[in-house]
Amino acid sequence: MSQPKTLFAKLWDAHVVRSLGEDLDLLHVDRLMLHDLSGARAMAELAERGLKVRNPELCLATPDHSISSEPGRALASSEYGERLGGGLRDMAEATGVRHFGLEHPNQGIVHVVGPETGFTLPGCVLVCGDSHTSTHGAMGAMAFGIGSSELVHVMATQTIRQRRPKAMRITIDGELGPGVEAKDVILHIIGHLGVAAGTGHAVEYAGSTIANMSMEGRLTICNLSIEFGARMGMVAADETTYDYLRDTALAPKEAAWDEALAYWRTLVSDEGAVFDREVNIDASEIAPQITWGTSPGLTLAVTDNIPTPESFAEAELQQNAVNALEYMGLNAGDAIAGTKVDRVFIGSCTNSRLSDLRRAAAVAKGRRVANRVTAWVVPGSVPIKTAAEAEGLHEIFLAAGFEWREPGCAQCVASNGEVIAPGERCVSTSNRNFVGRQGPGARTHLAGPAMAAAAAVTGEITDLRNLAPLEEEA
Amino acid sequence: MEKLQQLQGVAAPLPRANIDTDTITPMAYLNNASRQNMHEHTFEPLRFLADGSENPDFILNKPGYRDATILIAGRNFGCGSSRETAVWGIRGLGIRCVIAESFGDIFFNNCFQNSVLPIRLPAETVAELMAEAGDDQGSTQFQVDVASRTLTTPSGRIVTFDLPPDRQAALLEGLDEVEQTLKDDADTTAFQDKDHAARPWIYDLGNIE
Numbered sequence: 196m197s198q199p200k201t202l203f204a205k206l207w208d209a210h211v212v213r214s215l216g217e218d219l220d221l222l223h224v225d226r227l228m229l230h231d232l233s234g235a236r237a238m239a240e241l242a243e244r245g246l247k248v249r250n251p252e253l254c255l256a257t258p259d260h261s262i263s264s265e266p267g268r269a270l271a272s273s274e275y276g277e278r279l280g281g282g283l284r285d286m287a288e289a290t291g292v293r294h295f296g297l298e299h300p301n302q303g304i305v306h307v308v309g310p311e312t313g314f315t316l317p318g319c320v321l322v323c324g325d326s327h328t329s330t331h332g333a334m335g336a337m338a339f340g341i342g343s344s345e346l347v348h349v350m351a352t353q354t355i356r357q358r359r360p361k362a363m364r365i366t367i368d369g370e371l372g373p374g375v376e377a378k379d380v381i382l383h384i385i386g387h388l389g390v391a392a393g394t395g396h397a398v399e400y401a402g403s404t405i406a407n408m409s410m411e412g413r414l415t416i417c418n419l420s421i422e423f424g425a426r427m428g429m430v431a432a433d434e435t436t437y438d439y440l441r442d443t444a445l446a447p448k449e450a451a452w453d454e455a456l457a458y459w460r461t462l463v464s465d466e467g468a469v470f471d472r473e474v475n476i477d478a479s480e481i482a483p484q485i486t487w488g489t490s491p492g493l494t495l496a497v498t499d500n501i502p503t504p505e506s507f508a509e510a511e512l513q514q515n516a517v518n519a520l521e522y523m524g525l526n527a528g529d530a531i532a533g534t535k536v537d538r539v540f541i542g543s544c545t546n547s548r549l550s551d552l553r554r555a556a557a558v559a560k561g562r563r564v565a566n567r568v569t570a571w572v573v574p575g576s577v578p579i580k581t582a583a584e585a586e587g588l589h590e591i592f593l594a595a596g597f598e599w600r601e602p603g604c605a606q607c608v609a610s611n612g613e614v615i616a617p618g619e620r621c622v623s624t625s626n627r628n629f630v631g632r633q634g635p636g637a638r639t640h641l642a643g644p645a646m647a648a649a650a651a652v653t654g655e656i657t658d659l660r661n662l663a664p665l666e667e668e669a
Numbered sequence: 670m671e672k673l674q675q676l677q678g679v680a681a682p683l684p685r686a687n688i689d690t691d692t693i694t695p696m697a698y699l700n701n702a703s704r705q706n707m708h709e710h711t712f713e714p715l716r717f718l719a720d721g722s723e724n725p726d727f728i729l730n731k732p733g734y735r736d737a738t739i740l741i742a743g744r745n746f747g748c749g750s751s752r753e754t755a756v757w758g759i760r761g762l763g764i765r766c767v768i769a770e771s772f773g774d775i776f777f778n779n780c781f782q783n784s785v786l787p788i789r790l791p792a793e794t795v796a797e798l799m800a801e802a803g804d805d806q807g808s809t810q811f812q813v814d815v816a817s818r819t820l821t822t823p824s825g826r827i828v829t830f831d832l833p834p835d836r837q838a839a840l841l842e843g844l845d846e847v848e849q850t851l852k853d854d855a856d857t858t859a860f861q862d863k864d865h866a867a868r869p870w871i872y873d874l875g876n877i878e
Binding site for chain 2: 275352395629
């Protein structure tokens with residue numbers, strides 16, 4: 196019998212066009228996603244160099260970064276929407292790349308659109324000029340973010356030169372406690388391992404917690420892989436994946452589906468496959484998380500106190516904590532719960548899918564956004580927005596005083612001008628709490644959708660498990 | 670791509686861990702970014718004070734380090750977003766070599782696409798190099814030689830670094846990856862022909878109207 200292989204090794208080996216040296220391969224790229232920020236620029240550079248898109252049929256473009264999320268928006272509603280979103284549209288048209296523009300019923304955030312349309316398939320290699328491309332690995336794919344020069348290379352050659360990363364497996368077992376969701380699991384892992392533990396590694400998530408998790412939860416987990424340095428995060432496809440994928444528009448149909456399914460079932464880590472690093476996590480120990488610092492690893496249970504710089508082992512990390520406390524306007528030793536907030540953002544490629552919105556709506560229902568708080572809900576795609584409206588989620592949010600907006604990246608990265616003001620504190624379901632991420636001087640606390648909704652209705656960072664029951668529930 | 674064979678100049682120490690690419694090139698300037706203008710806002714949160722004036726404590730604002738060509742940074746430098754503007758900005762400031770214990774993977778690759786050499790060295794060595802680089806008066810006597818994969822410090826210490834042969838050749842000869850890959854495009858066609866038969870669903874996508 197042949198040597199047992201990891202899922203990662205199977206995916207990598209199946210895509211080698213040519214070996215270019217020790218640990219260096221030319222890999223075939225099955226799927227390329229393009230957005231209006233990195234994609235539009237790279238397409239323009241390709242054209243300037245007189246190169247062609249080699250396989251436009253394997254590409255998908257949709258605007259998400261630069262466009263406004265304002266209800267009734269057009270490209271011109273944001274400062275750079277026409278130039279970048281319009282540029283992407285024009286380049287896609289000129290090159291024959293499939294494009295979901297602002298009026299298209301499938302427009303959305305690239306990392307939401309790929310899986311929900313079946314553009315992302317198990318076993319595929321997918322790249323995008325965006326570090327959160329790791330998201331797609333939740334479908335059993337090998338997906339990673341690249342820079343704009345590499346993007347030009349992929350468009351021109353449909354391949355990419357890559358060094359083989361090491362393989363790491365994170366096994367998460369056990370039941371999640373009440374109020375604990377996928378976002379808390381991955382923030383806990385990042386906090387536990389540190390923000391560089393995954394550097395140079397392809398990470399597979401496994402264990403009973405993952406096996407029992409919804410597709411949308413797995414997408415959230417894989418999305419944040421890059422926040423501990425791993426360019427690729429993946430989950431082996433299983434019945435949950437196939438159920439999610441079966442009726443999507445771009446997935447294979449009928450006989451082709453059966454043939455694909457037989458192949459996809461082989462894409463699991465073999466018994467006895469060796470990983471360069473193994474980590475085990477006990478799901479029952481995970482509490483709802485909220486970040487306090489300026490890096491996703493600076494996270495804590497909502498029941499905890501803000502750590503002191505001295506609690507960090509090394510001088511460099513102690514200084515980081517000092518800087519983070521100052522930027523965030525927090526005091527070491529204080530309870531994180533009770534910290535007053537100004538803004539709440541529910542959205543982004545991390546947490547803008549239907550189940551995310553349902554969990555937030557369950558908290559919002561019958562409550563009111565606190566007076567001092569401005570709270571936004573930005574669905575990840577037009578299909579999600581439509582589905583949410585069909586079940587009345589938008590009415591719950593609007594009645595509670597949330598804004599219900601149009602799909603895109605919006606306040607996660609503020610590249611469309613939708614910034615959090617300097618000094619304002621925002622609980623956000625997005626992926627990064629870096630200095631200035633949501634706008635210069637903005638203070639970001641990352642959390643899951645239910646925790647974000649709880650912050651909106653109480654006006655402060657709140658343990659959602661402690662929300663007073665509504666009278667009608669009593 | 671422009672060649673990078675040898676480099677001589679001041680090395681600037683930036684002993685701060687986890688400097689992300691949002692800090693290197695803030696999003697507010699990316700919509701208008703170009704290789705030519707990106708340096709104006711590079712490191713903005715560290716380099717400038719709230720009123721827009723230079724932060725005198727930031728190393729690249731100090732008189733001895735304004736013309737640095739080498740940056741010695743804390744661990745996990747360039748983590749986060751894939752934005753290649755971070756490398757454009759650093760290069761626009763005149764830096765062609767970044768030394769750190771570790772880097773964000775995407776940033777590390779992007780450096781090589783822009784003729785900037787990232788060097789990974791053990792934490793202890795990085796700390797010693799930072800000490801030698803000082804924080805008051807820079808020395809122009811740091812030298813990097815790509816062909817011999819060596820860094821020479823003002824004191825004459827020689828540090829050897831790892832550099833895979835393909836990366837080394839690309840820097841020395843200024844090779845363009847796209848041109849190199851296109852030379853053997855027939856291999857990709859052969860791969861796709863065979864793969865199309867094995868995995869037709871990858872190539873024959875359905876439609877969305």
